[in-house]
Amino acid sequence: MSLLTLPTELLCLLPNYLDNIESFTNAASSCRTLRSAFLATHPSTILHLAAASAPTFFSPHPYFLVAATAKSVSDWAIGNPDRTTLLRKAFYGGIYALYDFCLQHGGLTLDRIRQTHLARFTTINPLSDKIDKMAGKQWLETPNFWTGGVSEAVTLYTDADRAAFQIIIYGELFGTSMDAFLDPVRKELPVSRFDVATRLDYLTYSYEDQRVLRHILKCGRWRRMWAGAIRGFLDEEFTDETAVDEDWRKKMLRDALMMQGLEGMQLVTCKREDVSEGYLEKIRRIRGQIWALEEPPAVQMLGKKGNLRVSEAPDPAGELNVCFWQAWS
Template sequence: MALLTLPTELLMLLPNSLQNIEDFTNLSSTCRTLHSAFASTPPSQILRLAAASSCVFFRPNPWFLVAATARQVGQWALQSPENNEILRAAFRNGIDALFDLCVAKAGLTMDDIRRMHLARFETINPVSDMIDRMAGQQWYATPNFWSGGVSEAYTVDCEPMRALFQYVIYGELFESSMQSFLNPEASLPKFDLQTRFDYIRYCIPDWTTFRHIGCDETGLGDAEQIGPFASEDSEGSNSGDGMAMWFILECGRWNRPWKAIREQIGPEFEEEWRQEIWVEAAQLHGLAGLEILRLGGVEKWHERLTQIRNTISKISHRPKVEKFGHHQNPAYDYPNLWREAYICCSGMWP
């Protein structure tokens, strides 16, 4: 029996037997019959096929596909305390465990994949290059680096593309928690501070976190010797990702463009606490928010950013503060990656 003589119901089952997304796209493009049959493939199956090709078509692996699906997993986790604990357990076992959870709980359409690949050229690559020029090899290649070649000379171990996706994933996961803080009357579900710390410590790993195992200096409690910190030879135990993230968010080359963007929306707030919320809320939009940094991006996002700023101008509730470590570093009940990354690494400072 020829393949195309099979009933459509059977043709629709073929993706379940394919090896990867390349097989899916190749077979789908052979004829109209298969293209039509494959159009109804569930997003969960498309994601599984994409995951099988993640080392080839979705690099950096697994950050690319985690960024594409983290928002869905975050929404799933907020549905119940049990789901939230499953997400936290995935965080503590590192980015690969979070990837496995994304594959199990999320899905992608082919349109989603096409949008992600378009974003690679329009926003991901340019912003990654921006990070490389402020904290990567391009930055270190500046002549006379340590003797005035750059204004913020510092020892940073940064892989720009990975750092960018770590930043994007934080936004995808926790933007809804910012909205919950800004609109308390809506009683929206949100992730607490400890959940955000779990993501940073284990999915943006740093050798300082490994050093804190059994000797907590940050006030966060002992890190667990699992996931990226399973042994001294584990990748996370020798990583500098946490420090790199803090440095990027502290860097003038990162903050000056965002300051110029905010000033196109409205003047800076006089109250320091309100201004800090505005700084974080303006850039906490995950992958889509990278558009704001590109030419014409402010115009596209003007209405949304204006709405956020207006909301911040009207809120009367100051953020709740928790303090950590010997120096009582503050963190708030809204997402603030800069402060949270600093706290996770702060045990290295006297």
């Protein structure tokens, strides 16, 4: 009996018995019958097949697969206190505990795998290179580093790839929470977003990268990079300002664009013609929503002395500042 003579219901079960994602894609591409049957494969099954191929095909491990699946676990947990508690407990164990959590509660589609792999060359690698020039090896090699060659000179060890993925993962996890603050209806519903404490948990337990991430998100190069992207994609007259003088709408726009996760990072790595019109329309809508706000989101005063301001809307730089001072004071 030929494999292809089996009922479709049985063919759809085959992915459960394959060893990894390479076997899955090879089988799916072998003939029309299997390709059609494998379209019904559950995202959880695809994720576990991908995990069986890591880190060979999904490096750096486990950051790549966490970035690819973080949105799915965020959607699974948001609005449900019990599930949010489980997610926060996963943060306590760092990236590997979050990876295990994603394997248990997340999912992955072949389209998402393809998108993420393509983004490695168009978005992830260029973003990593830009971060390396802000806080990594290329930055440290700037001539006269300690005598005026760079502003904000400081001794840091930076794995630029890892730092890029940490920023992307933050956006994938909490992008929906930012969206809630831009929607006049949803912003009144606490179940539509994660609170400050949940976001702080993710950053607090990003042990190895916390100091580096704080430096990146607070440095002038990062602000100027986003200001240039906003001028190129949204507003030709957009101006960069110092962190002290920055208008709250401008800061919120930068944060909101960064909060779009992997998709949002294409604004600082891709040419305009390489970004879809659908996504350009989305970021125009985000800008319109922010400029329509009559006042900034409420803030909380945190830190051991209660003197650190953090927006209730996602505020990664402010949150990292709280984590830093709590760890070092």
